[in-house]
Every structure is written in structure tokens, then in C-alpha cells.
Amino acid sequence: MRRRKGPQLTALILGIAVPMAATLAYADDLPSSEKAEPAMKRGFAVGASMSATPMNEQGLFAAGFSLGYKIDRVFLAIGADGSRESGESAHSFDGSSKSEGWTTSFVVRSDVQITIVQGPGVELFGWAGVGMGKWTSRFGSAFAFGSAPEITEYTELSALRLELRAAPGIRWWVHPSFGANLSVGMEVDTFARLGSPAPDQLGRYPSNAASLLVNTGFLAVF
Amino acid sequence: MYDRTIERFALLAVGAVALLGTSPASAEPWKPPKTSPRSAQVRIGVGIEASAFVMAPVKSLSAYGGSILAGVKLDRVLVGLAFDYFAPPLGAVDFETVSTTAKRVEVQVALLRSSDARVEALWFGALGWSEGGSYVQEANYLNVTSSFGPWRTGAGVRFWPSRWVGLSATTGVVGYEDEYWDMDGRGSRSAVSLFSRFGVMGVLGW
Numbered sequence: 001m002r003r004r005k006g007p008q009l010t011a012l013i014l015g016i017a018v019p020m021a022a023t024l025a026y027a028d029d030l031p032s033s034e035k036a037e038p039a040m041k042r043g044f045a046v047g048a049s050m051s052a053t054p055m056n057e058q059g060l061f062a063a064g065f066s067l068g069y070k071i072d073r074v075f076l077a078i079g080a081d082g083s084r085e086s087g088e089s090a091h092s093f094d095g096s097s098k099s100e101g102w103t104t105s106f107v108v109r110s111d112v113q114i115t116i117v118q119g120p121g122v123e124l125f126g127w128a129g130v131g132m133g134k135w136t137s138r139f140g141s142a143f144a145f146g147s148a149p150e151i152t153e154y155t156e157l158s159a160l161r162l163e164l165r166a167a168p169g170i171r172w173w174v175h176p177s178f179g180a181n182l183s184v185g186m187e188v189d190t191f192a193r194l195g196s197p198a199p200d201q202l203g204r205y206p207s208n209a210a211s212l213l214v215n216t217g218f219l220a221v222f
Numbered sequence: 223m224y225d226r227t228i229e230r231f232a233l234l235a236v237g238a239v240a241l242l243g244t245s246p247a248s249a250e251p252w253k254p255p256k257t258s259p260r261s262a263q264v265r266i267g268v269g270i271e272a273s274a275f276v277m278a279p280v281k282s283l284s285a286y287g288g289s290i291l292a293g294v295k296l297d298r299v300l301v302g303l304a305f306d307y308f309a310p311p312l313g314a315v316d317f318e319t320v321s322t323t324a325k326r327v328e329v330q331v332a333l334l335r336s337s338d339a340r341v342e343a344l345w346f347g348a349l350g351w352s353e354g355g356s357y358v359q360e361a362n363y364l365n366v367t368s369s370f371g372p373w374r375t376g377a378g379v380r381f382w383p384s385r386w387v388g389l390s391a392t393t394g395v396v397g398y399e400d401e402y403w404d405m406d407g408r409g410s411r412s413a414v415s416l417f418s419r420f421g422v423m424g425v426l427g428w
Contacts, residue, residue, distance in 0.1 A: 014274075015272075015273070015274025015288055015420065018422060046334075046343045046377065046378075046379055047379070047391075048377070048378040048379055048391035048392050048393040048418055049391065049393070049418065050276050050391075050393075050418040050419075050420070052276075061276035061277060061278065061286060062276075062278055062416070063276065063277060063278070063393045063394075063416040063417050063418035064393060064418060065376070065377065065378075065393035065394075065416075065418070081278070081416055082415075082416065083278050083413070083414060083415040083416065084412075084413065084414045084415075085411070085412070085413045085414075086411065086412050086413075087409060087410065087411040087412070088409060088410055088411075089407065089408070089409030089410075090407050090408060090409065091406040091407030092406060092407055093406045093407075097407075174381065174383070175336075175340055175341055175381060176336075177336040177340070177341040178336075178340070178341045178379070178381045217391050217418075218378075218379050218381065218389075218390075218391040219379070220334075220336075220341050220342070220343055220379035220381075222334050222336060222341075222343065
């Protein structure tokens with residue numbers, strides 16, 4: 001069942017690149033740099049983006065959303081990320097077995113972006129973000145002969161999560177209220193175990209990771 | 223199955239390029255002070271949006287894919303029907319899915335607009351249904367049926383470089399439930415995760 005990923009990745013990259021390219025292509029129709037209206041100095045800002053962290057085992061992709069306020073060269077924002085998976089199964093083979101469990105992970109981030117160099121319609125910015133959250137996993141199983149199994153004991157594991165990001169980026173203001181940005185930097189994702197897990201449970205924790213971070217998205221200021 | 227995969231993505235790509243290839247010719251140069259907000263975007267019309275999405279990998283859905291949405295735009299509200307393609311998962315997961323497709327009904331509402339109506343902050347909500355499929359998990363063959371979802375809700379931004387073309391980035395939450403059977407028994411799974419997508423929309427109308 002192994003499948004080649006190349007064409008699909010190419011299509012994904014195309015799917016992301018086309019809107020970005022279109023934004024830049026339309027930007028050619030915008031007023032020339034002498035006439036370009038500068039980006040809005042102040043305002044409530046909404047951003048959506050997608051990230052790739054190719055060296056993080058937890059996942060190649062991440063979604064980004066930020067709500068914040070732009071004050072001249074400084075953009076302050078908060079964002080969040082998280083997921084929850086749960087499952088249960090029942091099997092019978094020389095007896096009956098039942099298992100269930102769930103895993104949740106969330107992180108709340110605060111980001112600051114500071115414009116370092118500002119040109120007509122384009123800016124170079126520095127981006128730093130700190131995120132904190134928690135990872136929790138709970139699971140249990142039971143086995144019985146000749147009767148329905150009942151799960152009486154659950155194992156719960158948890159860890160504090162700290163996420164750090166630092167990246168330079170460029171933003172193209174195609175409209176005073178709308179920018180397209182691309183950042184390339186680093187992301188560090190660490191987990192501090194809570195409690196004293198049994199040695200055979202250590203493998204269930206997510207592993208720490210430091211990875212290249214590529215983030216691209218749009219930002220609107222109102 | 224694999225050949226169909228390529229065809230579907232090719233269709234997505236061609237659709238996106240076709241939208242971009244036809245619309246800019248009629249796009250007028252942007253003149254912020256002179257452009258009437260009423261002419262900045264089509265208010266009533268029909269549209270098609272092609273998008274690519276990524277999400278944190280969860281065991282019931284793949285990490286990336288593409289969508290085509292066709293809908294009706296009534297000023298700030300867009301209602302559409304969409305087709306999703308979830309590509310097989312990448313990387314360090316202990317299972318492989320076959321390609322999974324889904325359909326959905328989606329509503330988008332522009333909550334905030336810039337004074338010239340070229341920039342919007344939007345909310346969206348969608349409820350989908352998928353056919354499920356067959357799974358290979360740790361060498362066991364599973365039959366999977368979707369019991370609920372994927373559902374989605376989130377927010378994002380859209381820019382109208384011309385009346386007829388909108389470019390958007392949105393981020394939201396996606397959820398999914400399924401049931402599966404193998405030779406020895408049954409199970410169910412659910413997942414909630416964040417996802418984000420980029421879209422190119424072409425709209426015809428008034």
C-alpha cells in the first residue's frame with residue numbers, strides 16, 4: 001500500500017503557491033511605489049497562516065491563527081493550537097478485550113512581530129513567540145473470558161508543553177489593510193513530564209523537537 | 223486508485239490556474255480613494271473556490287489535501303457545496319489510509335470589511351460527510367465508516383484584488399468520527415484538530 005508522495009506534495013505546494021503568486025501578481029496592478037499607500041499604522045489585526053516544521057516528529061504541518069493589534073511597527077498577537085484524539089475498540093479472540101483512551105494537546109501562544117526595515121509596500125520583520133500548554137493522555141484496557149470486560153483502571157500521563165519560535169520574515173502589503181507574509185526560522189517544542197511515570201510508559205510521551213519553521217499566511221488590519 | 227489521485231490534484235491545479243488566467247484580464251488597477259466600495263467585489267453572484275489545506279495529523283484524517291467549492295454569494299454571505307480530497311498521511315504514523323474524500327456544505331460570512339471593501343475578516347462553518355474507506359493499520363485490514371463529519375469552523379481573511387477574484391487564508395477546527403470493523407471486532411475513533419487553508423475564488427455576478 002506504499003504510495004509515492006511526490007506528485008501529491010507537488011500539488012500541495014502548487015495549491016499554496018498559486019494564491020501567493022496571484023497576490024504578488026495582482027500587486028503589479030497596484031500603485032507604483034511612490035504612490036503606494038503605506039500599511040495602516042494602527043488597528044485590530046486578524047491573521048491566518050500555515051506552518052511546516054519538517055524536523056518535528058509531532059507533525060509536519062500546523063495551522064496558525066492570530067488575533068492582535070498593530071501599533072506602527074509592532075504587532076502583538078495571541079494564537080492557539082491544539083488537537084484531541086480518542087478511540088475505543090472491542091475485540092474477541094480467545095476471550096474479549098476492550099480498550100479506550102484519548103490524547104489532548106493544546107498550546108496558547110503570544111507573538112510579537114517588529115518591523116526592522118520598512119520599504120514602500122514591503123517590510124522585513126522579526127518574529128518571536130512563546131507558547132505554553134499541556135499534553136495529556138488517558139487510556140485503559142480490560143480482558144475477560146466468557147463475559148463482557150469492564151475497564152476499572154486508567155493510566156493518565158501528562159506533560160507541560162513549552163514552545164518557542166524565532167524567525168525573520170518579509171511582508172508584502174498589497175493593500176493598506178492586507179499583507180502576505182513568509183517567515184523562515186526555528187521552532188523548539190519541549191515537554192516536561194508531570195508525575196512519575198512507569199518506565200514502560202516513557203515511550204508514550206511526545207518527544208522534544210527543534211525544527212526548521214516555514215510559515216506563510218495573510219494578515220488583515222482593520 | 224493512484225492514477226485517480228493525480229487526476230484529482232491536476233483538476234484542482236488546473237481549476238486554480240484557469241481562475242487566475244481568465245480573471246486578471248478584466249481586473250482594473252487598484253485605486254483606493256476612487257474605487258467605490260460597491261464595485262470592489264461582486265455582491266450577488268456565483269463562485270468557485272479552489273483551496274489547499276494542511277492540518278496537524280490525526281489518526282482519522284490525513285494531514286493535507288485539496289478542495290473545490292461552488293456556491294452562491296449574497297453580499298457578505300456565501301453558501302456553497304464542496305468536495306474535499308484528503309491525501310494519504312505523511313511521515314511518522316503507524317498506519318496508512320487509502321485516499322479519503324468528503325463532501326460538505328459550507329457557509330462563509332464576512333464579519334469585518336475595510337472601508338473600500340477589498341479586505342474582509344470572515345467566519346466559516348461547514349458540515350461534511352464522507353464515504354469512509356478501507357484502512358491498513360498494523361497489517362490488519364479495516365473497513366471504516368464515517369459516522370460524523372468532517373465538521374469545520376474557523377475564521378480568516380480574504381482580499382479582493384479585483385471584483386471577480388478573492389484570495390483567502392483561513393484557519394479553523396476540524397472534527398471527525400468514524401467506526402471500523404476488522405476480523406475480530408469493532409472500534410470507533412474521533413479526532414479534533416486545527417487546520418488552515420489557502421483559497422482562490424472566482425465570482426461572476428453583479
